Amino acid sequence: MLASKLARGLQALSACSSRCHTRPHPDLARRFLSATAPTSSGTQSSGTSSAQSPIPWFVDPFEEESTPSPYARLAALPQAPTRPLAPLPSAISPDHPIARLHAELKNSPHLEPGTLLVREPVPTAVGPPLPLTAPKGRRKRGRTYAGEGVSEDLGGLWQWIVIAQVKEGTENRGAIESVIRIVRKTLLSVDPPLPLPPNSKRRVNGGWAMIDVGNFAIHILSKEAREKYFPDRREW
Template sequence: MLSARLAREAQSAAHCVLRCRPRLHAELTRRAISTTPAHFSAATSPNSASAPSPLPWFVDPAEEDHAPSPYARRVATPQTPARPLAPLPAAITPDHPIARLHAELKASPHLEPGTLLVREPIPTATGPPLPPAAPKGRRRRGGTNAGQGVNEDLGGIWQWVVIAQVKEGTENRGAIESVIRIVRKALLTADPPLPLPPNSKRRVNGGWAMIDAGDFAIHILSKEAREKYFPERREW
């Protein structure tokens, strides 16, 4: 009984092979033809000088040389050259604190290249003199009389102004605070150290921070603040 069952299964398998053989042969022939390039015969002919590079069956040879590949490496867009850095004024000696500060700020990665500037402040015309006025009422202890004791023009507040512009878009990411730390470190470690006001976390206001260093002031600002308060037409 077992031998008869095995014989029937062997006969069924032989009939299945006979039925599937033509279909399998046709499928293999179709795949071989579809994956063969059109110029294969020309490339393998003995009269051809050089064999062209094989292409997949889904690539049109006429479009290969004309249509750029979307995966080709893009050429870098040329960037605008950086502005040349303005030199220090001739009146500033190499041992001046501004010279050391200028060297520290020039190497800072937070500043826009070519925007560091050291110049004299714009001279401001003096107004009319205050009229003399007699004290009125009873003078309080420790009080002063307005308009008295000022008999000469004291000039401007600072002799030099340092303008440092941070890179656009970094003013709200701590760039101004970082430049403030560079300024304070350079001036406090000078010989002799300059007296600076205590550092305040609320120093930055509207993308603009100012440090009073006695004879000069340092303005650290954003591009928007510089265009608003220090435009180029004022020749800062």
């Protein structure tokens, strides 16, 4: 009795295994073709050697990429051409502190390439003199004189100005503060050291920081501040 049950069980197991072996697998032919694809030399690579196969066995060669990756889309965008760096004015000697500062700033990774500029201040026309007014009040205040406060030197307060624009989007991430540290370290290392104002953490205001060095000033600003206050062509 037990022997007959065991025999029937073995027959059912053999029949099940034979059905499983004869059932076709949908991806078996595709994987076999991808594993035995001909190489460039004309010979067929073996299915056991994954190093000679052009694609792994688990990659479907018939599945096309529907959407490109974000990196591919970014690489396909046209890049803006880099502006050439403006040379120093001929009036600035090689041993001038501005020349040394210019050499340090042009290698800074925080500045936008080609935006470092050294130029003379734009002269601003002086308005009409103050009108004559009589003193007022018990203390006789408010009196003015013709021409009072008008200077004959219309060139401005500084002889040169240095404009350095940080990369767009980095003005609020410490780029301006990093450039300020480069400026202070460079100007304090000249002989003799230049008089610099005290270093303040609140120096940056609205994406714009200025360092007054005496006969020249350094403006470190963002792209928005430069387009607003230091345009390439000023009509006013």
